[in-house]
Amino acid sequence: PVSTEALEIHINPDEVDEALVTDVRAGLTASPKHLPPKWFYDQRGSELFEVITTLDEYYPTRTEKAILAAHADDIAAATGMTTLVELGSGSSEKTRLLLDAGIRAGTLTTYVPQDVSVTALQGAVDELAVEYPDLRVAGIVSDFIDTAASIPDHANRTVAFLGGTLGNLVPADRAAFLAGVAAALRPGEHLIIGVGLVVDPSIVVPAYDDARGVTADFNRNVLAVINRRLGGDFDLDGFDHVALFDTDNEWIEMRLRARRAMTVHVRDLDLEVEFAEGEQMRTEISAKFRRSGITEELTAAGFGVEQIWSDPDDRFAVVLAEK
Numbered sequence: 118p119v120s121t122e123a124l125e126i127h128i129n130p131d132e133v134d135e136a137l138v139t140d141v142r143a144g145l146t147a148s149p150k151h152l153p154p155k156w157f158y159d160q161r162g163s164e165l166f167e168v169i170t171t172l173d174e175y176y177p178t179r180t181e182k183a184i185l186a187a188h189a190d191d192i193a194a195a196t197g198m199t200t201l202v203e204l205g206s207g208s209s210e211k212t213r214l215l216l217d218a219g220i221r222a223g224t225l226t227t228y229v230p231q232d233v234s235v236t237a238l239q240g241a242v243d244e245l246a247v248e249y250p251d252l253r254v255a256g257i258v259s260d261f262i263d264t265a266a267s268i269p270d271h272a273n274r275t276v277a278f279l280g281g282t283l284g285n286l287v288p289a290d291r292a293a294f295l296a297g298v299a300a301a302l303r304p305g306e307h308l309i310i311g312v313g314l315v316v317d318p319s320i321v322v323p324a325y326d327d328a329r330g331v332t333a334d335f336n337r338n339v340l341a342v343i344n345r346r347l348g349g350d351f352d353l354d355g356f357d358h359v360a361l362f363d364t365d366n367e368w369i370e371m372r373l374r375a376r377r378a379m380t381v382h383v384r385d386l387d388l389e390v391e392f393a394e395g396e397q398m399r400t401e402i403s404a405k406f407r408r409s410g411i412t413e414e415l416t417a418a419g420f421g422v423e424q425i426w427s428d429p430d431d432r433f434a435v436v437l438a439e440k
C-alpha cells in the first residue's frame with residue numbers, strides 16, 4: 118500500500134474505475150436494470166446526501182446521533198476501546214461523540230477512519246488532527262466491503278459501521294460482510310452498528326421521497342456520474358424518482374423510472390441501452406431491521422449481541438456486538 122501522511126491507501130484509482138465499469142455494464146445490461154448505490158457519492162452526491170441528513174423527513178441521521186449522544190459513555194465503558202475503526206466514515210460527524218467518550222474513559226488512543234474517497238478522508242483526518250492533538254489518526258482508503266483491507270491489526274479494536282449503510286447490502290452480501298468483520302477481529306473486540314428499524318411506510322417512505330426533491334436529485338445524480346466518468350449521455354430530466362417500501366423484504370427501494378422511451382449511449386463501455394417508457398431501474402435498497410433479524414445475522418456471523426439501544430419512537434437502533 119502507498120501511504121501519504123496519516124493515510125494508507127489500499128485501493129488505487131484504476132481499481133475504482135474498473136469497478137465502476139464492471140458495475141455499470143452489468144447493471145445496464147441486466148433485466149431488470151439496476152445500479153449499485155455506492156456510485157451516488159461523487160462530490161455532488163456527497164453534498165446532496167449531507168443536505169438529505171438535514172431534511173425534516175429524513176430521520177435516520179439525527180435519530181442515530183441522539184442515540185449515540187445518550188449512550189456513548191456506555192459504549193466506551195462496555196468496549197474499553199483502544200482503537201476505534203470507523204468504516205465508511207465520510208465526514209466523521211457522529212464519530213466525535215464516540216471519540217469524546219473513549220477519551221473521557223481514558224482508553225482511546227487511536228482513530229482509524231476508513232472511506233473510499235481520498236478527498237473526504239483527507240479532509241476529515243486533517244480536521245481531527247487539529248481537534249484531537251493527542252489522538253493518533255490514521256485513515257484507510259479502501260472499499261469497506263473488503264474488510265481485510267479496511268480493518269488494521271491493532272490491539273483492542275472497536276469497529277463502528279454507522280448510518281444504516283448495512284441496509285444497502287442484500288442479505289447474502291450482509292452475511293459475507295459481517296463474517297469478514299468477524300474474521301478480522303479477535304475474541305473480545307467489538308462491532309457497533311447503526312441500523313434503521315422497520316417502521317410504518319407513512320414514516321419511512323417520505324424519508325426517501327422528500328417534498329423538496331433533494332433525494333430525487335441524489336438518485337438521478339448516479340446518471341450524472343456515469344455521464345461524466347464513462348462518457349454517457351443520460352438525460353437526467355428523462356427520469357422520475359421512485360421510492361417504495363417492499364413489505365416482503367422490509368426494505369426501501371429507490372428506482373429511476375424512464376418518462377419516455379430512450380436510447381442511451383455509454384461511450385467508454387461501447388454500450389447502447391434501450392429504456393422503454395415507464396421502465397424502472399433499481400438504484401438502491403435500504404433495508405430496515407427488526408431486533409430479532411439483526412441479532413440473528415450478527416450471531417450467524419460469529420458475534421454475540423450485547424446491547425441494542427433505540428430512540429423513543431423505535432425508528433433506529435445502535436447495536437453493540439462482541440466477537
Ligand code: AVJ
Binds near residue numbers: 324
Ligand atoms: C447513507 C446508505 C445510510 O440508505 O438511508 C439516503 C442513503 N439514500 N437517502 C440510506 C440514502 C437515500 C442512506 N445511507
